[in-house]
């Protein structure tokens with residue numbers, strides 16, 4: 001079959017984005033556009049790639065890591081110039097799949113079909129084309145009388161008749177490598193933009209008698225090239241609808257898809273219900289039979305089966321099975337809740353482990369704490385973890401009962417099944433099964449109120 005490699009064009013600044021960052025790193029469905037393109041190529045079976053970087057090269061390399069080869073295009077002289085520079089990196093390839101880093105909606109299936117069509121046709125090049133509602137801005141596909149692709153004309157170089165062509169270049173192509181390198185060496189920059197156009201290779205191949213094929217992608221949305229923030233928003237909407245459709249197909253209930261946002265990378269188990277206003281980001285994984293939302297944002301958080309999470313913001317947390325969280329809860333990084341934990345309204349938990357069945361029902365701050373199982377934390381309890389210089393830990397052992405409005409001043413340990421009287425400020429360790437009361441005694445002065453008390 002011959003060896004395939006992908007070339008990903010990602011050196012452009014993306015001037016119309018008006019951004020400090022390279023265009024291809026702008027995210028769609030939570031994933032940088034160029035990463036989506038790479039993933040699609042990979043899934044289509046083209047697993048080795050050279051990425052051509054230029055503007056913000058360091059940033060792109062930091063985002064993608066060492067799974068690809070990089071080629072530096074220091075000056076962005078055009079898509080053809082970019083590919084010329086990648087010749088050495090692509091030397092092992094018999095066939096090259098070229099994709100632009102700014103087409104984030106391309107599906108793996110489409111690339112797989114394109115690769116298969118190219119292999120079957122035996123053409124020197126196969127262009128993925130489409131017919132968008134509005135072809136403005138794209139290169140136009142000129143076909144000959146026999147229906148084969150003859151050349152591609154960029155919008156800026158097109159006369160009125162050519163502009164009326166509705167079939168456009170998606171920027172995605174397959175090439176027989178030898179034919180590509182032959183013709184790529186011959187392209188010039190005598191055009192409206194003074195750039196070396198990759199698209200000129202098509203006309204040169206045809207002129208040299210090498211056949212070029214065109215495969216039409218029926219869904220024009222899929223090949224959207226993102227050049228502006230407005231197009232980025234269109235891509236985001238399409239990616240989001242696709243992700244939600246995939247989740248629903250897998251058995252997730254989404255009460256209101258219009259107000260539900262789920263990143264590409266997120267997994268959700270069957271029979272889980274996503275209520276309106278749910279936002280799931282990054283490496284979040286939600287189990288089965290959960291209810292998430294309304295108005296809940298989970299980022300890089302795992303949730304085990306059967307959890308109910310209402311009006312909550314959790315990031316970098318692990319939430320156990322059958323937990324009940326919310327409303328109005330903030331779970332901060334490093335929070336690990338075991339199974340059947342209850343975290344109620346207006347509670348913040350940070351960098352803490354909470355054991356099985358423990359309850360933090362109301363108005364508490366629990367930070368840097370190791371809490372055992374079946375602990376009851378009374379309303380308004382605060383772990384005093386910061387002395388102005390360092391953060392210190394609090395330990396609350398299994399079955400302890402902490403009365404309302406207590407301050408546990410770290411470092412401190414509350415022993416198993418110990419009791420803390422309401423309103424206590426605890427500054428030393430409490431042994432197992434002890435009662436600690438750390439508050440002023442109630443003073444009662446009988447008859448303190450006289451008739452004069454209420455006189456002005």
Ligand code: UD1
Nearest residue numbers: 009010011012076077078079082101138139169170171225
């Ligand atoms: C390109 C095609 C056009 C097609 C459209 C599809 C050319 C000449 N035109 O136009 O026919 O309809 O894509 O979206 O190829 N890049 C580099 N180095 C450069 C220039 C660009 O790496 O010197 C990269 C960009 O980062 C981008 C991709 O190539 O990812 C496409 O470049 P862009 O400037 O967006 O090309 P278009 O004008 O959209």
Ligand code: CA
Nearest residue numbers: 102225226227
């Ligand atoms: Ca583009």
